[in-house]
Amino acid sequence: MTFTLRLLMISTLLAVLTSCSSAPVNTYKPKTPPAQWVEPLPFVQPHDGKLDGLTNWWQQFNDPLLVQLIEAAQKVSPDIESAKARVIAAQTAVTLANSQLLPSVTADMSVSRSKGNMIIPGANNFVYPASTNASIGVNASWELDVWGKNKAAKSAELAKLSGTNALWHDARVIVAAQTATQYLNYRLCEKLSSIAKQNADSTGETARLSDLTAKAGFLAPMSASQSLAQAAEASSQQKKQALQCTLLIKSLVALTAISEPTLKEQLAKDDNSKLPMPAGVEVAAIPATLLDQRPDVLNAERNVDAASFEIAVSDAQRYPRLSLAGNIGLTYDSYLRKFSTNRGRSDGVTWSIGPVAVSLPIFDGGLREANLSAAKAQYEVAKSIYESVARNAVREVEEAMATLNNAALRSDDMDKAASGFKALLDATQMRYKANLASLLELEEARRVSLQAQANTYTLKNEQALAWISLYRAVGGGWAPALNMPALTFDPKLKLAEPNNSVSVVSDQP
Known part of the structure; x- marks a missing residue:
């Protein structure tokens, strides 16, 4: 049997053994989420805005400064940089796991030159000349993945990479929401500070x-002292409100x-004449659809995959x-090439399998x-965490919708109260001009109207924060679809494999 035929037979056998290995199927089936929301969907939109997608949602505030601040915060956020570093580390882990499935090939090369003073007697005192020795060789080793260990390790790292990449998106969303919250609170603070100054002037x-x-x-005198105390308290509240701003x-600077x-x-x-208010957010009618939109839910899902692998x-x-090794090498000796009777065959090619x-x-x-046993325990932990994250995702949406619906119910009452107290202030001003009301009555009506106005601003800010x-x-x-690489994770929770059809967005880390 020739060498080529033997090598072909060995390669075929190894390929069959390796291809037969596979990682086990993840049979975990998540619990079905509720079929519908408990809270009614907030169809009443601020500014009668139309429900749009969330990709450019921050632009819907119509506040260029807000968008600028969010972009600046995302550029310098250590949380985003940490998430990006974790993505790079996960990519490295995938590369390392993939390398375990392939042969390892190394090359060795050496060159030496020597000269001796040895003289051969009886050969006209012949002296050995200087000689050059060189060798080059290629070594290969391969651990055969007969039991699917390396393939499972690669699948686990791919699952972790997919989840880590999703968390990078989540970090960007969190930073944007934090920045917007601080910015909206500052705009509210400006309004309340202006009202506090007017109230301090009125009580003064x-x-x-x-x-x-x-x-x-x-x-x-007691009534006069009370008025002085109220003025001092109003002045203190104004200074406190200015400190909050x-x-x-x-x-925001930080x-x-x-x-x-x-x-x-x-x-x-x-x-800053108006408080920033976004357009609405489209909410899926079924919570199960929501779970496909949450990066933290996908990360928890991928962790279940990784734990199973x-x-x-x-x-x-x-x-x-089972491992296999082999090498092939070439040697060169200048002395043998010069003095050997069979010079053409003095150099050697060696190989072994x-x-x-x-x-x-x-x-x-x-x-x-x-x-x-430890791996199985971690798998149970990953399942529990996934279910907890999924429940928490539904809870957060329910809470936000409950806040929005409650704010919408209170909005009419607040508007009526503010309108009524403004009408009272206007009427008191007319009575004061006609000498039918004292200045004390006028200032009291002004303070009540200012408080109603402050309550209205606070409610509007509460609505905006609830939308965020x-x-x-x-x-x-x-x-x-924004994740890359992504894994196919079908309803039957079959083996996750890379999905190369997913498009890549431009802002990938």
Whole structure:
């Protein structure tokens, strides 16, 4: 039997053994989520906006400064950089796992030159000349994946990579939501600070009039003291509100890395006559659809996949390992080429196939069984975490919708209250001009109207923050199609394999 035929037979046998190996199927079936939401869907949209996708949702605030701050925060966020580093580490782990499925090939080369002083007697005192020796060789080794250990390890790393990549998107959504929340709170703070100043001015004027009236003997000194105390309290509240605005600016500086003077200048230039309010968020009618939009849910799902593959890896460790080695080399000797009678054959080509090594686990003190038990325990943990994350995803959407629906119910009451107290203030001003109402009555009506106005602004900000919470709860515009690489994870939870048909978005890490 010729060498070529033998090599062909060995290669065919090894290919058959390796192709027969496979990782086990993940048979875990998640619990079916509720068929519908408990809270009614918030169809009442701010500004009568139409429900759109979430990809460019931040632009729907019609506030360029908000978009600018979000972009700045995402560029300098350590959380996003950490998520990106985890993606790179996961990619490295996939490369390492894939290398275990392929042969390892190395090349060796050496060159040496030597000269001796040895003289051969009787040969006219012949002296050995200097000689050059060179050799080059290629070595190959391959651990055959007979039991599917390496293939399962690669599948586990691919699952982790898919989940880690989804968490990178989640980190961007979280940073955007945090920045927007701080920005909206600052805009609310501006409104409340303006109202607090008007209230402080009103109570100050009331205290001044009360003091004059008390000195004239038309008001009890106790009432005048009460007015002074109310004025001092209002002035303190104004200073406290101003501090809150300062702290929110400093928080935005820390998030965006924009210098405080520059940020203050940008905030002052921006139109703050109205509180920022987004368009609506489209909410799927069935919670099961929501789970496909959450990157944290996909990450938990992929962790279940990875844990199942880790069981296969641990199980394969209990069986024999089969490896194959081989090498081929070429040698050169200048002395032999010069003086050998058969110069053309003085150089040598050597090769070998083998040994075919088998490693049998005989006794390990229960280590392999313990590793298998630990892998199964981690699989149960991954399933529990997945179910918890899925429940939490539904809870976050329910809470955001409950807040929005409640705010919508209170909005009419707040508008009626603000409108009524404004009408009272207008009527009191007309009575004051006609000398039918005192300045004290006018200032009291003004303070009540200002408080109603502050309550209205606070409710509108609460609605905007609830929309942001809902935006984040439904995935922030993420979809599995944005993940790369992605794994096919069908309803029957079959073996996950790379899906090369998924498109790549431009903002991948």
